Amino acid sequence: MEVGFLGLGIMGKAMSMNLLKNGFKVTVWNRTLSKCDELVEHGASVCESPAEVIKKCKYTIAMLSDPCAALSVVFDKGGVLEQICEGKGYIDMSTVDAETSLKINEAITGKGGRFVEGPVSGSKKPAEDGQLIILAAGDKALFEESIPAFDVLGKRSFYLGQVGNGAKMKLIVNMIMGSMMNAFSEGLVLADKSGLSSDTLLDILDLGAMTNPMFKGKGPSMNKSSYPPAFPLKHQQKDMRLALALGDENAVSMPVAAAANEAFKKARSLGLGDLDFSAVIEAVKFSRE
Ligand SMILES: NC(=O)C1=CN([C@@H]2O[C@H](COP(=O)(O)OP(=O)(O)OC[C@H]3O[C@@H](n4cnc5c(N)ncnc54)[C@H](OP(=O)(O)O)[C@@H]3O)[C@@H](O)[C@H]2O)C=CC1
């Protein structure tokens, strides 16, 4: 199977590498073209624009930072819309809001193409290990044709119905994750400031009902004030913002998520946006000083 891949950031690089390792022919494009070099060393072909990738491939996957990037890659000069046509499928796995996904769907289907949104849950390591959770929605036949690729990228693929449902589900999952990360950060700082060992707190949490891979994976490095980016904080804040907008639309009161969003915004204002989202603990420390 031949696929195109647009966007070689933390996730896109790991995902396209996995496809290559599993025998897919992959044609890549990235805004910063030099990031394609490593993929080329592993057998990928490169194109100079999203439109060229679409022209070459029957199926193209995108993994871009945010709604602005997702829209730009489709609508701008040299973008997806210039070549999408009947017989081609476009699968956008970026985390965006439903409105963005619906706009892209309308434009793609308006030209005779087919569209699936497929945001993923799981970070850099699950992407490297092909253990993502895929939250897909849109054209059912394209979803089914995408299963061989989804099976390489992820451990489970959900089909959630109409376009927008994948985006909404992803934002809800990440809203919960961002709120949890804030409660966790406050607990670690509070333990430390109360004269307790935050490493012992990790051991206690791990033995009880709150044990989870996120606390287990991020806790030790947070206790060392180390935040190598797996999931950039700026993207987590984008997800909180988009989830809060979904809450507004549905008149769901979300004070916990709103407070968590403030902490991520604070962390961004401290210049921590490109670090891992666990760096939000620095905003908790800062607010105490
Ligand atoms: N990292 C993670 O753990 C996870 C991330 N996600 C989601 O996946 C998506 C990608 O995340 P991640 O790989 O971490 O992000 P990165 O910041 O590492 O990569 C972002 C990608 O988007 C591209 N991009 C940004 N702006 C534009 C633009 N205007 N036009 C074209 N391309 C653009 C970047 O290109 P360039 O290299 O030129 O900057 C890069 O390829 C995000 O929506 C994120 O929320 C979902 C699950 C987990």
Ligand SMILES: O=CC(=O)O
């Ligand atoms: O979107 C981030 C993730 O870890 O999932």
